[in-house]
Amino acid sequence: MRALHGYEKALGAGNIATYIPALNTLRNLGSLFEIQTDFAKARNMYLKALTGYKKVVGPNHPNCQSLQENLRDLDTKIHNSQEILHLDSERALPTSRRHRLFKKLGLR
Secondary structure: OHHHHHHHHHHOOOOHHHOHHHHHHHHHHHHHHHHOOOHHHHHHHHHHHHHHHHHHHOOOOHHHHHHHHHHHHHHHHHHHHHHHHHHHHHOOOOOOHHHHHHHHHOOO
């Protein structure tokens, strides 16, 4: 993140979107956040990098192609993690009779 802030300070916030080293930093931060399973941040970084690469080198460049693949893979991971959470909530054990009685009596 420091490198990105350094680029913003040196080039201006609007110019980092067309500076390849800054775009590489965004892409690498996306990879880091993906490894840390912070998928929302990863997706955001990948999208910013992809937008910049499209401006600078065009949409058919290998960097754009691989970022689009990264985004597809990330969307699959997000979808799968949401399915797992949904299945886990369906498998939750039903509340015991004692728990329901305590709740009814206001003890829990």
